């Protein structure tokens with residue numbers, strides 16, 4: 581069974597890609613295990629903008645001082661050292677991974693301002709990475725900043741990177757754009773090769789006994805894949821970029837749904853943190869079995885088959901599905917009386 585695919589112009593033996601995640605990709609023996617388990621490619625954990633300009637950023641201030649300005653909160657951010665790898669170590673990690681592994685290695689830069697991206701993209705290219713993922717992880721809170729200004733800032737970064745390197749570029753985005761379809765169209769015109777949908781925001785929680793605010797990384801479940809599923813199905817065929825799905829991919833069934841929606845690759849993190857890297861083998865076997873049982877001979881037969889490419893008005897379709905799903909809901913408790 582041929583499960584090969586292409587992503588960002590790279591031929592991959594499998595659509596199963598390991599997504600950016602320090603605990604999975606910082607360690608070389610994990611990378612080897614990921615390759616042995618059949619992954620098509622690996623996205624390394626991010627190099628954060630704050631690591632590149634440590635001295636200029638106020639991160640330390642917010643890590644250590646922020647709490648005192650709020651009467652009742654003791655901590656707003658984690659107390660443990662945030663970065664245990666330097667930018668230099670990150671570049672070395674790429675070099676070593678490229679020497680020791682055969683599958684493509686995708687580096688990740690994570691930030692929000694225009695400074696320095698192009699320089700580090702060049703260094704990442706020199707270190708031998710096969711592609712670069714740009715992660716715009718930002719929660720805008722400035723009331724004077726418009727959505728257009730934020731989008732332009734991201735486009736400026738993309739322009740500066742795409743003009744500086746020959747590497748294929750993917751952008752990892754949040755779903756929170758007023759018109760996501762318009763913005764990703766602009767990103768595509770700026771020269772990106774792929775979209776990674778979507779970033780998950782890690783909302784902090786409040787401990788009401790200790791009055792502490794603490795970061796709470798909740799691992800995903802398969803329910804979470806509905807968001808990338810829906811958007812990849814909407815965007816597939818509308819812009820000339822590849823699609824990587826991230827968020828909620830745990831089983832072969834999840835992978836199949838996303839491929840049908842139009843994904844070129846599916847990235848896994850939570851599932852591997854929960855079950856270990858060898859879980860990739862299970863998903864790989866189940867994917868091959870399903871394709872065989874359903875008489876597919878390659879992934880290309882499946883790709884995009886359930887997208888909205890033939891839907892004349894996806895927005896109207898979405899609204900109709902929304903109304904239909906609300907109206908089809910039936911309460912479990914029989915004591916609730918439904919209107920006739």
Ligand SMILES: Cc1cc2nc3c(=O)[nH]c(=O)nc-3n(C[C@H](O)[C@H](O)[C@H](O)COP(=O)(O)O)c2cc1C
Nearest residue numbers: 599600601602625626715800826827828848849850
């Ligand atoms: C512990 C942890 C570390 C992560 N580190 C990064 C990172 O360095 N860069 C990044 O772009 N995403 C990072 N992510 C997000 C994942 O790449 C992924 O997009 C997200 O977890 C959703 O996929 P999942 O449902 O398979 O977990 C991290 C996620 C987790 C749980």
